[in-house]
Amino acid sequence: EAQVTQNPRYLITVTGKKLTVTCSQNMNHEYMSWYRQDPGLGLRQIYYSMNVEVTDKGDVPEGYKVSRKEKRNFPLILESPSPNQTSLYFCASRLGGVLGEQFFGPGTRLTVL
Amino acid sequence: GENVEQHPSTLSVQEGDSAVIKCTYSDSASNYFPWYKQELGKRPQLIIDIRSNVGEKKDQRIAVTLNKTAKHFSLHITETQPEDSAVYFCAVGGQAGTALIFGKGTTLSVSS
Numbered sequence: 071e072a073q074v075t076q077n078p079r080y081l082i083t084v085t086g087k088k089l090t091v092t093c094s095q096n097m098n099h100e101y102m103s104w105y106r107q108d109p110g111l112g113l114r115q116i117y118y119s120m121n122v123e124v125t126d127k128g129d130v131p132e133g134y135k136v137s138r139k140e141k142r143n144f145p146l147i148l149e150s151p152s153p154n155q156t157s158l159y160f161c162a163s164r165l166g167g168v169l170g171e172q173f174f175g176p177g178t179r180l181t182v183l
Numbered sequence: 184g185e186n187v188e189q190h191p192s193t194l195s196v197q198e199g200d201s202a203v204i205k206c207t208y209s210d211s212a213s214n215y216f217p218w219y220k221q222e223l224g225k226r227p228q229l230i231i232d233i234r235s236n237v238g239e240k241k242d243q244r245i246a247v248t249l250n251k252t253a254k255h256f257s258l259h260i261t262e263t264q265p266e267d268s269a270v271y272f273c274a275v276g277g278q279a280g281t282a283l284i285f286g287k288g289t290t291l292s293v294s295s
Contacts, residue, residue, distance in 0.1 A: 103282065105285075110192075110287065111287060112189075112272060112285050112286060112287035112288045113227070113272060113285040113288075114285075115282055115283075115284075118282055128282060160226060160227070169214070169215045169234060169276065171217070171229045171232070172217070172229070172274075172283055174226040174227050174228070175226065176225075176226055177226055
């Protein structure tokens with residue numbers, strides 16, 4: 071089944087404790103991205119990657135890191151989480167061109183205390 | 184960069200009525216306009232999209248219209264049903280490999 075997976079789905083952590091949210095897709099998509107969703111603010115892009123070893127900042131990259139060492143995986147790293155990073159996070163992927171469907175993962179609910 | 188405005192932010196209709204959500208964008212080079220539906224607790228999913236060489240596209244009860252001159256596009260849902268209740272996001276895309284920019288979303292409530 072073609073899909074985007076994320077882990078963990080729910081995470082409660084404390085300020086400053088490094089964490090990684092994994093994202094994987096099995097559709098051989100070149101383009102992957104991370105969004106955060108907050109009430110009233112919609113979906114805001116954090117980082118995106120157009121292919122292996124190619125990443126770029128989105129609209130709200132501060133406090134986040136990403137890496138793209140393999141085509142299928144695109145982990146999101148929070149080196150020192152803060153409470154303002156409490157949010158719902160979505161990973162997404164699509165084929166390299168923009169004129170096509172973007173598939174979202176199931177989401178990760180992160181709470182930073 | 185691209186700026187996408189979506190209105191209204193909330194919309195309440197009676198079952199059977201029509202619902203219209205409108206988005207405006209700023210970059211005239213944008214050429215891809217999808218709409219996503221997000222049910223409560225679920226991920227966003229594509230429901231319909233339109234490309235800049237097309238003015239209107241229909242799929243059963245949903246349709247999207249595009250006015251490139253005015254830089255706006257709209258989602259039309261006819262004969263609304265309670266299961267249409269969700270958050271709807273418009274998005275705008277440009278050149279291949281660039282980001283999809285999303286609107287802030289519209290919460291549609293359909294009451295029976």
